[in-house]
Amino acid sequence: xxxxxxxxxxxxxxxxxxxxxxxxxxxxxxxxxxxxxxxxxxxxxxxxxxxxxxxxxxxxxxxxxxxxxxxxxxxxxxxxxxxxxxxxxxxxxxxxxxxxxxxxxxxxxxxxxxxxxxxxxxxxxxxxxxxxxxxxxxxxxxxxxxxxxxxxxxxxxxxxxxxxxxxxxxxxxxxxxxxxxxxxxxxxxxxxxxxxxxxxxxxxxxxxxxxxxxxxxxxxxxxxxxxxxxxxxxxxxxxxxxxxxxxxxxxxxxxxxxxxxxxxxxxxxxxxxxxxxxxxxxxxxxxxxxxxxxxxxxxxxxxxxxxxxxxxxxxxxxxxxxxxxxxxxxx
Amino acid sequence: xxxxxxxxxxxxxxxxxxxxxxxxxxxxxxxxxxxxxxxxxxxxxxxxxxxxxxxxxxxxxxxxxxxxxxxxxxxxxxxxxxxxxxxxxxxxxxxxxxxxxxxxxxxxxxxxxxxxxxxxxxxxxxxxxxxxxxxxxxxxxxxxxxxxxxxxxxxxxxxxxxxxxxxxxxxxxxxxxxxxxxxxxxxxxxxxxxxxxxxxxxxxxxxxxxxxxxxxxxxxxxxxxxxxxxxxxxxxxxxxxxxxxxxxxxxxxxxxxxxxxxxxxxxxxxxxxxxxxxxxxxxxxxxxxxxxxxxxxxxxxxxxxxxxxxxxxxxxxxxxxxxxxxxxxxx
DNA sequence: CTACAATTTGCAATCGGTTGTTGCAATAGC
DNA sequence: GCTATTGCAACAACCGATTGCAAATTGTAG
Numbered sequence: 001x002x003x004x005x006x007x008x009x010x011x012x013x014x015x016x017x018x019x020x021x022x023x024x025x026x027x028x029x030x031x032x033x034x035x036x037x038x039x040x041x042x043x044x045x046x047x048x049x050x051x052x053x054x055x056x057x058x059x060x061x062x063x064x065x066x067x068x069x070x071x072x073x074x075x076x077x078x079x080x081x082x083x084x085x086x087x088x089x090x091x092x093x094x095x096x097x098x099x100x101x102x103x104x105x106x107x108x109x110x111x112x113x114x115x116x117x118x119x120x121x122x123x124x125x126x127x128x129x130x131x132x133x134x135x136x137x138x139x140x141x142x143x144x145x146x147x148x149x150x151x152x153x154x155x156x157x158x159x160x161x162x163x164x165x166x167x168x169x170x171x172x173x174x175x176x177x178x179x180x181x182x183x184x185x186x187x188x189x190x191x192x193x194x195x196x197x198x199x200x201x202x203x204x205x206x207x208x209x210x211x212x213x214x215x216x217x218x219x220x221x222x223x224x225x226x227x228x229x230x231x232x233x234x235x236x237x238x239x240x241x242x243x244x245x246x247x248x249x250x251x252x253x254x255x256x257x258x259x260x261x262x263x264x265x266x267x268x269x270x271x272x273x274x275x276x277x278x279x280x281x282x283x284x285x286x287x288x289x290x291x292x293x294x295x296x297x298x299x300x301x302x303x304x305x306x307x308x309x310x311x312x313x314x315x316x317x318x319x320x321x322x323x324x325x326x327x328x329x330x331x
Numbered sequence: 332x333x334x335x336x337x338x339x340x341x342x343x344x345x346x347x348x349x350x351x352x353x354x355x356x357x358x359x360x361x362x363x364x365x366x367x368x369x370x371x372x373x374x375x376x377x378x379x380x381x382x383x384x385x386x387x388x389x390x391x392x393x394x395x396x397x398x399x400x401x402x403x404x405x406x407x408x409x410x411x412x413x414x415x416x417x418x419x420x421x422x423x424x425x426x427x428x429x430x431x432x433x434x435x436x437x438x439x440x441x442x443x444x445x446x447x448x449x450x451x452x453x454x455x456x457x458x459x460x461x462x463x464x465x466x467x468x469x470x471x472x473x474x475x476x477x478x479x480x481x482x483x484x485x486x487x488x489x490x491x492x493x494x495x496x497x498x499x500x501x502x503x504x505x506x507x508x509x510x511x512x513x514x515x516x517x518x519x520x521x522x523x524x525x526x527x528x529x530x531x532x533x534x535x536x537x538x539x540x541x542x543x544x545x546x547x548x549x550x551x552x553x554x555x556x557x558x559x560x561x562x563x564x565x566x567x568x569x570x571x572x573x574x575x576x577x578x579x580x581x582x583x584x585x586x587x588x589x590x591x592x593x594x595x596x597x598x599x600x601x602x603x604x605x606x607x608x609x610x611x612x613x614x615x616x617x618x619x620x621x622x623x624x625x626x627x628x629x630x631x632x633x634x635x636x637x638x639x640x641x642x643x644x645x646x647x648x649x650x651x652x653x654x655x656x657x658x659x660x661x662x
Numbered sequence: 663c664t665a666c667a668a669t670t671t672g673c674a675a676t677c678g679g680t681t682g683t684t685g686c687a688a689t690a691g692c
Numbered sequence: 693g694c695t696a697t698t699g700c701a702a703c704a705a706c707c708g709a710t711t712g713c714a715a716a717t718t719g720t721a722g
Binding site: 015016017055058 | 699700701702703704706707708709
């Protein structure tokens with residue numbers, strides 16, 4: 001059906017092995033024949049069959065990417081970065097969306113494994129005790145979750161959180177509320193710890209609600225909890241929750257900014273578009289994606305050094321319209 | 332490294348061919364041996380090598396999906412639907428995001444072709460004259476673009492558009508504005524035609540701006556054009572543009588609803604979360620995705636009947652907070 | 663008990679490449 | 693001028709599964 005190596009060999013009067021070498025290991029073939037072969041291959045429209053190549057070489061030139069939810073705007077930038085970086089390296093990307101479902105995460109990973117040279121798992125929801133099953137599928141790189149015995153790209157929320165709390169404290173908010181993300185989420189435990197620390201350091205009172213799923217609806221629910229408790233400043237686990245919160249508060253006539261300040265996390269493209277625009281902690285998703293690709297390829301190439309490497313990226317606060325000075329005390 | 336067919340054969344004392352048959356063509360093998368083989372395979376953790384299978388059978392069990400921009404919330408539901416449907420059918424999905432870049436569309440499709448059994452191209456931006464190159468990669472199913480000589484799942488915007496114009500007319504808007512999407516977009520030409528038709532039918536005056544890229548920033552730009560021209564009702568090419576428009580109008584103190592009504596298209600998850608919530612034309616992306624999977628698999632299976640089939644889906648208006656009665660005439 | 667049919671299993675070729683090894687020829691060295 | 697060396701290309705085995713065909717086994721009828 002399509003042009004094979006053998007066809008090119010026949011056309012040039014050479015053997016398949018020579019053609020193969022001319023294309024993939026150029027030094028082993030005479031310069032003149034090499035060019036002749038390449039020209040013929042190009043003209044005939046020869047494209048190597050990846051399946052056949054995989055069979056012998058053992059490598060797929062594909063990397064697998066598992067994300068909890070493509071619809072959450074935090075992930076598309078990561079996905080794009082992974083694709084871009086992978087393309088540069090001559091790899092393609094197999095994406096799986098597991099709809100925030102921990103069990104699917106492992107299963108999809110296992111199914112994928114045979115088709116890819118390595119796996120990148122973003123914000124894994126897999127519980128600690130089953131993490132082994134994921135790691136067994138090596139090479140695996142975790143993004144947004146620290147696993148001491150595995151390679152990972154992690155995002156240190158401490159700086160961003162500290163900036164956020166300082167920002168609110170500076171605006172005169174004596175008490176702030178943190179809306180927790182999913183119970184199992186490593187990110188959430190990290191963010192929670194960071195906000196607790198920062199509040200303690202700044203002498204700001206902290207209350208917490210949640211856990212909430214990283215979805216708009218959860219934010220909507222959170223809104224009524226928040227408004228019932230006379231809080232003037234909220235930091236949400238992520239932008240989704242923050243946006244849902246704002247939507248509901250808007251609806252109830254509570255003014256974001258003047259009445260209540262809101263800070264999201266992720267700095268997703270949506271944050272600039274909300275009303276008012278959302279102050280958010282920027283999380284370098286693109287950088288994380290690109291770094292993860294590099295790591296997983298290193299691992300796939302057999303680098304021992306990378307097996308437990310941890311790349312750490314930093315966060316910072318982006319101030320927009322959703323944070324304002326604390327309203328004057330009502331009484 | 333991993334368990335192969337030969338390993339299972341050795342363990343059971345049978346030949347590889349028998350093992351192969353026991354697993355894939357059960358009737359050709361004695362019931363007793365079949366069970367013995369299956370048990371052994373399961374215990375040994377045998378998983379067939381997809382590359383080897385592809386080589387002989389010619390089928391990859393993978394379908395390719397090309398979308399213009401994952402970050403546009405219109406696409407994730409489609410992607411999810413495609414993945415879900417594909418999984419049910421025992422296929423995996425290879426996704427490519429082409430960043431709205433027509434040239435990439437063809438290139439990525441070509442690269443993918445050898446790894447997949449069929450291609451689904453959503454909202455193709457490829458110009459008419461190069462469409463051949465895409466169709467050559469058959470089987471290909473187009474979503475959201477009608478191509479007479481190829482299979483496609485198209486979404487008829489006429490109904491939704493008519494409802495939108497009727498809705499605005501009923502609210503007393505004498506003149507509405509349509510913000511065009513990308514020049515090359517088939518969707519846009521269809522929507523444009525539909526809105527022109529609907530306005531003519533309803534006796535509503537129509538002005539048009541654009542083209543605009545389906546991005547928030549474009550909507551922001553559009554806002555100033557719109558506000559400069561005393562328009563009280565806008566229908567945007569998609570929700571992204573509508574949301575950008577609203578963000579900017581909000582910022583400028585123009586009240587969405589009372590001062591100006593806005594209708595988006597796509598009914599993306601964001602529309603319920605904007606402020607105010609965005610009236611939008613619902614486009615059945617999930618249904619389209621699932622239908623496309625079924626079509627492409629039929630084509631891959633060699634069905635002649637499906638080669639130029641066109642599935643047509645309908646749209647309808649979802650009214651939310653961004654549309655209100657026309658403001659009383661200023662003078 | 664033989665003969666023949668039906669069922670079950672094994673052999674071997676094949677898919678399209680990759681790669682270690684060998685054969686041959688041209689060049690260098692003495 | 694003859695052998696040692698190097699360079700180039702061909703041969704053949706192999707990756708892991710599938711599949712047509714032949715062989716072997718079992719069953720059945722005469």
